[in-house]
Amino acid sequence: MKLDAIDLKLLCLLQQDCKKTTKEYAHQLGLSTTAVYERIKRLEKSGTIKSYVALVGKVEVDKTFIVFCHIKLVQHTRENIKQFEREVLKLEEVVECHHLSGDYDYLLKIVVRDMGDYRNFMVSKLTAINHIGSTQSSFTIKEVKHSTAIPL
Amino acid sequence: MKLDAIDLKLLCLLQQDCKKTTKEYAHQLGLSTTAVYERIKRLEKSGTIKSYVALVGKVEVDKTFIVFCHIKLVQHTRENIKQFEREVLKLEEVVECHHLSGDYDYLLKIVVRDMGDYRNFMVSKLTAINHIGSTQSSFTIKEVKHSTAIPL
DNA sequence: GGTGAAAACACTCTCAG
DNA sequence: CTGAGAGTGTTTTCACC
Numbered sequence: 653m654k655l656d657a658i659d660l661k662l663l664c665l666l667q668q669d670c671k672k673t674t675k676e677y678a679h680q681l682g683l684s685t686t687a688v689y690e691r692i693k694r695l696e697k698s699g700t701i702k703s704y705v706a707l708v709g710k711v712e713v714d715k716t717f718i719v720f721c722h723i724k725l726v727q728h729t730r731e732n733i734k735q736f737e738r739e740v741l742k743l744e745e746v747v748e749c750h751h752l753s754g755d756y757d758y759l760l761k762i763v764v765r766d767m768g769d770y771r772n773f774m775v776s777k778l779t780a781i782n783h784i785g786s787t788q789s790s791f792t793i794k795e796v797k798h799s800t801a802i803p804l
Numbered sequence: 805m806k807l808d809a810i811d812l813k814l815l816c817l818l819q820q821d822c823k824k825t826t827k828e829y830a831h832q833l834g835l836s837t838t839a840v841y842e843r844i845k846r847l848e849k850s851g852t853i854k855s856y857v858a859l860v861g862k863v864e865v866d867k868t869f870i871v872f873c874h875i876k877l878v879q880h881t882r883e884n885i886k887q888f889e890r891e892v893l894k895l896e897e898v899v900e901c902h903h904l905s906g907d908y909d910y911l912l913k914i915v916v917r918d919m920g921d922y923r924n925f926m927v928s929k930l931t932a933i934n935h936i937g938s939t940q941s942s943f944t945i946k947e948v949k950h951s952t953a954i955p956l
Numbered sequence: 957g958g959t960g961a962a963a964a965c966a967c968t969c970t971c972a973g
Numbered sequence: 974c975t976g977a978g979a980g981t982g983t984t985t986t987c988a989c990c
Contacts, residue, residue: 653864655865660865663858663860663865666857666858666860667858667859667860668855668857669855669856669857670822670823670856670857670858671822671856673981673982673983674982674983674984675982675983683958683959684958684960685959685960685983686958686959686960687957687958687959689983689984690957690958698864699861699864700860700861700864700865701858701859701861702859702860703820703821703858703859704821704822704823704856704857704859705818705819705820705821705822705856705857705859705952705953706815706818706819706822706853706855707819707853707854707856707857707952708815708818708819708852708854708953708954708956709851709852709853709854712805712851712852713812713815713852713954713956715954715955715956718902720904737948740948740949741948741949744955745955746949747949747950747951747952747953747954748947748949748950748951749947749948749949749950750870750872750944750945750946750947750948751944751945751946751947751948752872752942752943752944752945753942753944753945754940754942754943756942758948759872759942763954763955764955788906790904790905790906790908790911791904791905791906792902792903792904792905793902793903793905794902794903795900795901795902795903796889796892796901796902796903796910797892797893797898797899797900798899798900798901799899799900800857800859800899800952801857801860801899802860802862802865802899802915803867803896803897803899803915803916804865804867825966825967826967826968826969827966827967835974835975836975836976837967837968837975837976838969838970838974838975838976839974839975841968841969842974845969
């Protein structure tokens with residue numbers, strides 16, 4: 653879909669806070685509420701806006717242990733890749749999984765409570781998946797920045 | 805703050821979709837709308853719910869090039885670390901920055917349009933930051949999984 | 957494509973129990 | 974936590990620019 657400058661500005665606002673009133677967005681964009689209302693509906697229907705979600709504080713729910721785990725498969729057959737990805741999707745602790753270029757095949761971002769929980773996750777869930785050759789985990793000492801907004 | 809089982813269930817629902825009506829959450833939780841209304845307000849005020857945001861499709865806004873960039877600093881003085889982190893926060897293309905354990909010091913997640921834009925970003929923005937020793941970039945071939953929800 | 961008003965509706969929020 | 978009521982925002986349509 654074609655997006656003009658106002659659409660991008662609106663998306664920026666919605667990526668920061670989606671619970672304001674249409675009136676307020678209209679004010680910030682210098683448009684009428686109707687115009688903004690219709691733009692939002694259009695963005696929703698076109699799939700540009702995928703969903704509206706609540707962001708939860710890691711500290712408040714006691715899930716502050718973030719791990720990045722690089723994974724190498726033993727063999728890169730189509731079947732192995734498919735099966736690995738299917739299994740990873742089932743693991744709720746894995747919040748992101750990227751098929752990467754470079755030395756390692758995959759990068760997983762895992763969110764758990766502490767090192768003990770991570771060990772349990774590794775032993776009973778992750779390494780239970782077939783075709784994994786090797787893994788390398790790095791732990792987040794400090795989350796310097798985290799944004800869910802796509803830069804526009 | 806203390807969270808009971810209902811709070812966690814409610815947070816799960818809100819992490820998936822925050823635009824439903826209180827009535828609907830009440831129905832799914834088997835409570836009255838008022839009870840759910842007050843729980844949500846409590847979660848907001850305690851900071852457990854940090855914000856409500858729109859999630860935007862990468863494809864639809866033409867920002868499908870995701871890069872993970874490992875960074876090593878030349879020297880780990882307190883001043884270097886502070887300055888590096890301050891500079892990184894200013895870069896809108898960087899959606900995540902983690903201070904990591906292991907070989908490299910930082911892991912950055914960068915979202916741009918294509919390889920050309922990434923090169924520009926590297927040359928004119930990232931490498932302009934002081935104290936960077938070496939970098940290593942991996943490109944996402946496929947985003948297998950991406951969730952903004954913390955597993956609860 | 958945008959505006960402004962108005963009507964119908966639904967939800968938020970408060971309060972008494 | 975419940976249920977009902979008052980207040981408010983959304984949603985839709987309309988005539989018009």
